[in-house]
Amino acid sequence: MTEVRIRPRQVLILIIVFIVLLLMVHRNGKRTCDGPDYLQAMYTQQQSDTLPKIYAITPTYARPAQKAELTRLSHIFMLVPNLHWIIVEDSNSTTPLVRNLLLRAGLENRFTQLNIKTPQEFKLQGKDPNWIKPRGVEQRNLALTWLRANVNVDRHAIVFFMDDDNSYAVELFAEMSKIKPGRVGVWPVGLVGGLMVERPLLDQENRVVGFNAAWRPERPFPIDMAAFAISMDLFIKYPQAVFSYEVQRGYQESEILRYLTTRDQLQPLANNCRDVLVWHTRTEKTKLTAEEELIRKRKRSDEGIEV
Amino acid sequence: MTEVRIRPRQVLILIIVFIVLLLMVHRNGKRTCDGPDYLQAMYTQQQSDTLPKIYAITPTYARPAQKAELTRLSHIFMLVPNLHWIIVEDSNSTTPLVRNLLLRAGLENRFTQLNIKTPQEFKLQGKDPNWIKPRGVEQRNLALTWLRANVNVDRHAIVFFMDDDNSYAVELFAEMSKIKPGRVGVWPVGLVGGLMVERPLLDQENRVVGFNAAWRPERPFPIDMAAFAISMDLFIKYPQAVFSYEVQRGYQESEILRYLTTRDQLQPLANNCRDVLVWHTRTEKTKLTAEEELIRKRKRSDEGIEV
Numbered sequence: 001m002t003e004v005r006i007r008p009r010q011v012l013i014l015i016i017v018f019i020v021l022l023l024m025v026h027r028n029g030k031r032t033c034d035g036p037d038y039l040q041a042m043y044t045q046q047q048s049d050t051l052p053k054i055y056a057i058t059p060t061y062a063r064p065a066q067k068a069e070l071t072r073l074s075h076i077f078m079l080v081p082n083l084h085w086i087i088v089e090d091s092n093s094t095t096p097l098v099r100n101l102l103l104r105a106g107l108e109n110r111f112t113q114l115n116i117k118t119p120q121e122f123k124l125q126g127k128d129p130n131w132i133k134p135r136g137v138e139q140r141n142l143a144l145t146w147l148r149a150n151v152n153v154d155r156h157a158i159v160f161f162m163d164d165d166n167s168y169a170v171e172l173f174a175e176m177s178k179i180k181p182g183r184v185g186v187w188p189v190g191l192v193g194g195l196m197v198e199r200p201l202l203d204q205e206n207r208v209v210g211f212n213a214a215w216r217p218e219r220p221f222p223i224d225m226a227a228f229a230i231s232m233d234l235f236i237k238y239p240q241a242v243f244s245y246e247v248q249r250g251y252q253e254s255e256i257l258r259y260l261t262t263r264d265q266l267q268p269l270a271n272n273c274r275d276v277l278v279w280h281t282r283t284e285k286t287k288l289t290a291e292e293e294l295i296r297k298r299k300r301s302d303e304g305i306e307v
Numbered sequence: 308m309t310e311v312r313i314r315p316r317q318v319l320i321l322i323i324v325f326i327v328l329l330l331m332v333h334r335n336g337k338r339t340c341d342g343p344d345y346l347q348a349m350y351t352q353q354q355s356d357t358l359p360k361i362y363a364i365t366p367t368y369a370r371p372a373q374k375a376e377l378t379r380l381s382h383i384f385m386l387v388p389n390l391h392w393i394i395v396e397d398s399n400s401t402t403p404l405v406r407n408l409l410l411r412a413g414l415e416n417r418f419t420q421l422n423i424k425t426p427q428e429f430k431l432q433g434k435d436p437n438w439i440k441p442r443g444v445e446q447r448n449l450a451l452t453w454l455r456a457n458v459n460v461d462r463h464a465i466v467f468f469m470d471d472d473n474s475y476a477v478e479l480f481a482e483m484s485k486i487k488p489g490r491v492g493v494w495p496v497g498l499v500g501g502l503m504v505e506r507p508l509l510d511q512e513n514r515v516v517g518f519n520a521a522w523r524p525e526r527p528f529p530i531d532m533a534a535f536a537i538s539m540d541l542f543i544k545y546p547q548a549v550f551s552y553e554v555q556r557g558y559q560e561s562e563i564l565r566y567l568t569t570r571d572q573l574q575p576l577a578n579n580c581r582d583v584l585v586w587h588t589r590t591e592k593t594k595l596t597a598e599e600e601l602i603r604k605r606k607r608s609d610e611g612i613e614v
Contacts, residue, residue, distance in 0.1 A: 005312055018325055025329050064498055068474035068586030075382040075477070104478070167375040170382070171411075188612070191371055194597030196609040212608055214597035276614045279375030284589040290501030290521030301519055302503040305495070307583045 051082040056162040059139035061090035064286040074105040080173045088139035089115040157232035172277035175269040184261040187270035192280035208266040220254040358389040363469040366446030368397035371593040381412040387480045395446035396422040464539035479584035482576040491568040494577035499587035515573040527561040
């Protein structure tokens with residue numbers, strides 16, 4: 001049998017060559033994927049499956065600023081890997097505007113596009129202030145139906161109602177990921193109800209014992225739709241939990257929560273409700289006076305252009 | 308001299324072990340950095356230094372929705388690696404609110420925090436509509452002074468004026484990266500000037516020959532501040548290019564551009580000005596009636612909380 005003969009110096013050289021190769025490959029692997037640490041950390045965590053999937057339900061309707069607002073919101077989804085977007089259009093069919101926006105954001109496998117038209121009698125008329133009739137009831141209920149039918153409840157998941165004009169910090173979704181099975185998480189919301197911040201009040205053991213709401217504080221849960229998220233298993237346990245047209249203004253949150261939790265069972269998040277990670281911003285109605293003049297002349301500025 | 312003797316089979320085993328090690332290291336390098344393809348692509352490109360740095364100048368001032376709006380805007384910076392944020396506060400000193408927000412967004416090495424107070428005679432008073440007096444003049448000029456003093460002009464760079472309440476698509480910054488040295492890039496802006504879209508008009512050779520603005524179309528450059536970005540070398544070549552208080556409403560854009568370019572030298576971007584990648588959205592003024600009542604009672608909802 002033949003043998004290869006190598007001198008010790010050659011062995012050393014071979015080892016050095018291999019180490020250099022290893023380092024080069026390692027470096028190269030890293031190079032393709034630099035970026036902010038928090039992103040890296042989230043993606044790594046997501047891959048190791050320690051983060052529950054968060055289903056964000058967004059009712060939306062056609063208006064001049066729709067694409068602008070959904071584009072802005074899509075950045076959150078680009079940054080938070082465990083978010084799944086259930087977007088429900090108030091229309092007779094899903095639109096290419098919304099679909100293309102979701103695809104352009106790289107969310108191929110992370111969205112569900114639904115549609116359901118609000119019945120005419122509940123639609124806002126011309127100058128109605130937008131709180132006269134309940135908004136998004138049909139759309140949120142359709143999303144809940146979809147979730148109950150399609151989500152594997154053996155895996156912990158979270159449901160959040162994410163309006164398309166609020167402002168969200170990325171950290172809010174890290175907080176939501178801490179919600180325990182069977183619980184509803186709560187946190188403060190900025191710039192809502194006429195206050196700088198509406199928030200749950202905690203006792204010394206960090207249990208929710210009240211709320212600081214100034215507007216209709218007598219509501220069972222005097223909080224905004226952006227102030228809470230729900231463990232998915234509760235929607236399975238309580239199939240009757242849905243939104244309703246039959247409730248007073250400002251009672252939608254209380255309506256859904258009364259099925260799912262009691263005050264003392266709420267799970268306070270965001271540094272024991274001391275950090276503000278979501279704000280109830282509202283976008284001004286678009287002024288289109290020049291456009292209306294064009295339209296009278298049978299012209300338009302966005303001929304062939306999607307705005 | 309001693310020699311190491313190895314059989315061919317042993318050599319084969321050694322090679323296999325090394326290949327497996329290489330693959331493991333390679334895989335491990337990759338694993339830490341998964342994520343959306345477009346993010347990976349941008350970070351890779353950025354590292355290979357093919358993208359020019361884009362300096363985004365944002366004047367900002369204290370108001371209830373300031374943190375909400377800057378938080379939302381910071382997502383763009385998290386997603387676009389070649390963006391550097393020059394944020395100029397209208398205040399007597401820089402604030403921890405802005406600084407902490409920038410640090411929390413992971414932008415340690417990618418921001419410059421400046422401050423300069425607008426002189427009292429130019430400040431908006433109570434109910435003045437916000438277009439009566441020019442906004443952001445001092446702040447934008449301070450940013451330009453900083454850029455002229457601090458940027459290495461041997462490397463191609465871009466300057467963009469990025470207001471804190473508009474909505475931006477990530478793709479806008481990929482378009483801006485295409486601006487050539489010595490040029491000003493232009494593109495459409497949605498929801499501005501009373502129109503669905505204000506945009507440059509091109510001839511058959513894709514040169515800018517006009518604009519579709521309905522409001523003051525006689526302006527030299529009847530476009531919004533969000534409609535253009537400028538190759539940094541032009542600010543060095545034309546040191547007199549600054550913003551001014553001495554111009555009529557709506558003429559700030561024309562004022563700065565008249566030093567730097569002519570209409571026919573504008574570089575059309577965004578699919579020859581057919582794609583809308585930025586929208587002039589505006590956030591509603593925050594209603595704080597309940598908060599004002601609290602303050603009369605010497606209380607507040609955000610005691611010890613930054614909103």
